Amino acid sequence: MKLKQIAFALAACGLALGFGSAQAQKLSGDKIVVGFITDMSSLYSDIDGPGGVEAIRMAIADMEKQFPGKKIELVYADHQNKADIASSKVREWIDQSGADVIIGGTNSATALATAKVAAEKKRPYIAIGAATSRLTNEDCTPYTVHYAYDTVALANGTGSAVVKSGGKSWFFLTADYAFGHSLEKDTSDVVKASGGTVVGAVRVPLNASDFSSFLLQAQNSKAQILGLANAGGDTINAIKAANEFGVTKTMKLAGLLMFINDIHSLGLKTTEGMYLTDGWYWDLNADTRAWGQRFFTKMKRMPSMLQAADFSAVNHYLAAVKAVGSDDPDAVMAQMKKTPINDMFAKGGKILPNGRMVHDMYLMQVKSPAESKTPWDYFKVAQTIPGDVAFAPQGGTKCTLK
Amino acid sequence: MTELFGIPIPAFLSQLLLGLVNGSFYAILSLGLAVIFGLLNVINFNHGALYMMGAIFAWMGLTYFNINYWVMLIVAPVLVGIFGMITERLLLRHLYKLDHLYGLLLTFGLTLLIEGFFRSFYGVSGLPYQVPEALSGATNLGFMTLPNYRAWVVLASLVVCMGTWFVIERTKLGALLRAGTENAKLTEAFGVNVPLMVTLTYGFGTALAGFAGVLAAPILQVQPLMGSNLIIVVFAVVVIGGMGSILGSIVTGLGLGVIEGLTRVFYPEASATVVFLLMVVVLLLRPAGLFGKEK
Numbered sequence: 254m255k256l257k258q259i260a261f262a263l264a265a266c267g268l269a270l271g272f273g274s275a276q277a278q279k280l281s282g283d284k285i286v287v288g289f290i291t292d293m294s295s296l297y298s299d300i301d302g303p304g305g306v307e308a309i310r311m312a313i314a315d316m317e318k319q320f321p322g323k324k325i326e327l328v329y330a331d332h333q334n335k336a337d338i339a340s341s342k343v344r345e346w347i348d349q350s351g352a353d354v355i356i357g358g359t360n361s362a363t364a365l366a367t368a369k370v371a372a373e374k375k376r377p378y379i380a381i382g383a384a385t386s387r388l389t390n391e392d393c394t395p396y397t398v399h400y401a402y403d404t405v406a407l408a409n410g411t412g413s414a415v416v417k418s419g420g421k422s423w424f425f426l427t428a429d430y431a432f433g434h435s436l437e438k439d440t441s442d443v444v445k446a447s448g449g450t451v452v453g454a455v456r457v458p459l460n461a462s463d464f465s466s467f468l469l470q471a472q473n474s475k476a477q478i479l480g481l482a483n484a485g486g487d488t489i490n491a492i493k494a495a496n497e498f499g500v501t502k503t504m505k506l507a508g509l510l511m512f513i514n515d516i517h518s519l520g521l522k523t524t525e526g527m528y529l530t531d532g533w534y535w536d537l538n539a540d541t542r543a544w545g546q547r548f549f550t551k552m553k554r555m556p557s558m559l560q561a562a563d564f565s566a567v568n569h570y571l572a573a574v575k576a577v578g579s580d581d582p583d584a585v586m587a588q589m590k591k592t593p594i595n596d597m598f599a600k601g602g603k604i605l606p607n608g609r610m611v612h613d614m615y616l617m618q619v620k621s622p623a624e625s626k627t628p629w630d631y632f633k634v635a636q637t638i639p640g641d642v643a644f645a646p647q648g649g650t651k652c653t654l655k
Numbered sequence: 656m657t658e659l660f661g662i663p664i665p666a667f668l669s670q671l672l673l674g675l676v677n678g679s680f681y682a683i684l685s686l687g688l689a690v691i692f693g694l695l696n697v698i699n700f701n702h703g704a705l706y707m708m709g710a711i712f713a714w715m716g717l718t719y720f721n722i723n724y725w726v727m728l729i730v731a732p733v734l735v736g737i738f739g740m741i742t743e744r745l746l747l748r749h750l751y752k753l754d755h756l757y758g759l760l761l762t763f764g765l766t767l768l769i770e771g772f773f774r775s776f777y778g779v780s781g782l783p784y785q786v787p788e789a790l791s792g793a794t795n796l797g798f799m800t801l802p803n804y805r806a807w808v809v810l811a812s813l814v815v816c817m818g819t820w821f822v823i824e825r826t827k828l829g830a831l832l833r834a835g836t837e838n839a840k841l842t843e844a845f846g847v848n849v850p851l852m853v854t855l856t857y858g859f860g861t862a863l864a865g866f867a868g869v870l871a872a873p874i875l876q877v878q879p880l881m882g883s884n885l886i887i888v889v890f891a892v893v894v895i896g897g898m899g900s901i902l903g904s905i906v907t908g909l910g911l912g913v914i915e916g917l918t919r920v921f922y923p924e925a926s927a928t929v930v931f932l933l934m935v936v937v938l939l940l941r942p943a944g945l946f947g948k949e950k
Contacts, residue, residue: 294771296880299780429924458927460884462875465673466919466926469799473666489781489876497786497802497874499793518781518876 279579281351284324287313287567288346290339290367291358291382293331296485300512301358301382304552305563309356311547312567319575328352332363339363340370347374353580354379354570356563361385361432368397375582377589379566382559384432384510386439386646389609393652396586397608401562402532404432404439406614406643410530411507412443414616414636415478420505424476425454426467426491428483436509437482452476461487464494472500479504481511489519496523512557516619516631525621532614533558533598534632540597555629565598602640607652611640669799670916676805678912679812680867684885685892685904686816687863690823693899694836694856697747698755700762702889703882704769705861708735709868710877711773714782724787724873732865739861740854747857748850766883773879781878808870815866816905823901832856891934897947907945 289309291301306329313325328350332339340363346352347370355371357364359382371378372394379398380388386403423444427433433456441451453474455467468491471479479500481488488508495501508515511529535545535555544564548556573588574580594602599612617632625631684702691699712731716722722730742765750757785791790804823829835842835849843849868882875881896907911930918926925932937945 294774296779298774299778456924458924461927462881462884463673463677465676465805466670466916467923469666469669469673470920470923486779486781486876486878486881493874493876497793497804499800499802514778514780518783518878520783520785522785523783 279581280323280574281353281580284326284351285320285354285571285574285580286326286328286346286350286352287354287356287570288343288350288352289327289329289356289358289563290332290342290363291329292334292360293329295334297334297359297382299514300557301559301563304548304554304556304560305356305358305382307551308548308556308560308564309567311551312564312571316568316571316575319571325571326350332358332360334360334363336362336366340366343367343370344374347371347376352376353574353582354567354585356381356566358382358563359559361387364388365392368392368394372396377570377582377586379570381562381566385435389605389607389650389652390646391651393607393650393654395608395654396582398566398589398604398610399608400566400610401558402530402614403609403644404436405646406532406638407436407509407530408439408443409643409645410614410616410638411480411509411528412440413447414530414638415505415507415528416444416447416449418635420478420507421449422476423449423451423478423480424471424474424504425451425480425482426464426471427454427456428487429456429458432484433482437480440480440482440509454482457483457487459487462490464491465498467491468494468498468500472498472503477504479506481506481508484510485515489515492519492523492527512559513555513629513631514557517554517629521620521622521625521631524619527619528635529617529619530614530638531558531617531632532612533561534615534617534634535561536630536632537615537634544597549629561598565594565596568596569594606654607650608654609644611644613640614638614643665798666920669801670920671913672796672799672801673805674913674916675909676808676912677915678909679809680871680885680908681889681892681912682816682905682908683812683863683867683870684889685896685908686819686901687860687867688889688893689896689899689901689904690819690863691857691860692893693901694832695747695853695860696751696755696836697758697857698762699860700759700886701742701766701769702762702861702864703884703886704766705735705739705864705882706868706871706885707773707879707882708738708769709865710784710872710875710881711777711782711868711879712865713869713872714784714877717784718782724869728866728869731869732862735865735868736858736862740858743854743857770879770883777879779878779880781876784872784877786873804873808874811870812867815863819863820901820905888930891930893944895930895934895937895944897944900944900946900948903944903946 291305292298293302330342343355354377357367357380361383364380364383368378378396379400381401384404386405388399425437427437455470457467506527508529516524535541545555573585577584577588590604602610602612604610615634616636618635688702691697709731712734713727716727786804790807793800793802831847835852839849892908892911896903915926918929
């Protein structure tokens, strides 16, 4: 470990010398502008939203002393889950406010639109809340970094781990739109590859609110595992009804995209024993606990994976600017890609040429009410999934960036 | 096993029953809308927000004051009703002489305000609310296991719906209400305080929304936007049943719940749209709705 750190330090020194600019920072507009576009008010605003803004503020506060005499500015906006709002806002920030980097919050559609604008304007774009693996696959760009997680990692995590622990036959409850379909497909691939079977699926319209009919169909399938290929309120309503109808007595639930906030709102009594894949949890180690506590004092709740990643990503970006001594997009991108990420979010994280940030993921099992000792004490790590395994796409990548 | 349309009879029956449960929610909510529209001529767009308030009040009662579900089933609707009466007195009152559209816009604005208010406090991921102890568990009906709470929902909503229908259509009070809206001046000449009656009616209609909210709290995600998903369907129910028709809204609510439930088995992808499809058909064939009268 020590040796590794020394190696990094040497590498960093070498780089600084290599670039030759003796740390006289050349910043466009003499300041750094961070743009953050996310859902601030609607269904995804608890997992990112205002908490994400606070996390980025914390990162900026930490790094500010490294840029004496310079200002680091944060601009943020609510994209209302509309791709056109996201792209026009980001365009405006880059053209008029001189945004140097864009941090992208939740919603895959907005992320795909923002990535296009950022690439056209040559600005680093760090996507955090969006799940779609298209960002680093067919829609990859030289300026996109996909930081926290994606549908491939969710499928690899929950899918393979659950099959290995004996859940061989699966039935999917799928949100009937692009995100749900790709999550179902990715997970089915992994389940089959690990030796499991998929006995059926029911496609449920978005915001169906009542899931009882669909759950009875799932129950009649006699599958062991009910895979929930949906998110947010749909997942919550499905789990509530699954408990009520006794589905949880005969089937085990696997939430394919769930956040700590979902568990908080359902309560442990309802979710006990469930599996889910997460990229970060506040109670993993001393670093995560310290940061979680710091966030908690500000927001009065524990951070989600996305909020932790917001902090880490801005940190990583600013460190890269510091290292190259300029906010030149290409130089900063190159620096970010060659520097490993070692902070409270990831240990030994690395950004691949296609923009995928690879780091360990965790298969979590939800604790029982008796096991939970403190508020927000919800998960135990069932398995650590090494980054290379978690983010390995089934069937290769369509991205040609080298 | 015997089959009906390709699915086993027990499965068919259980889906029918589940449809009835959802229909109960549609019935109570559309009943409230029908009462308000029928007697006040207001298209009450904030009905979904009031339903959400009912559910959140139930949660607040339990969380902050340790008041159980049964008490909140009465208290929450009363509070929502009082809130409704205040908005009627302060705001809606001034719009009666104008086009329906103004009432709709005002109540839509109120929806945004109410939802935004609760969202700023509680966020959107939802608040936990358990099924009350006495109704937890399930009964085996032979063809399916029905959670006791769902049975209670059907029972409670039927009683409330039929009670409302009876009061409005079969009692003197109901007759006065209908007379007051038909011809306010003439009714006032008989010594009836029409403005007060209108306020109380609006209060009652909104209380129904609050009641549905409390009923929904244990089985659905309790969160500030829960009403906006439902309200559009409920409006479709009202349109199909005939704007302002009390009995129409009850029967259509239950019926559409059942139809939606069956769609979930035969073609799940269409279950969110089937109600609107029916609305189109009904509007083409009977523009006033199934139970409405042409004016």
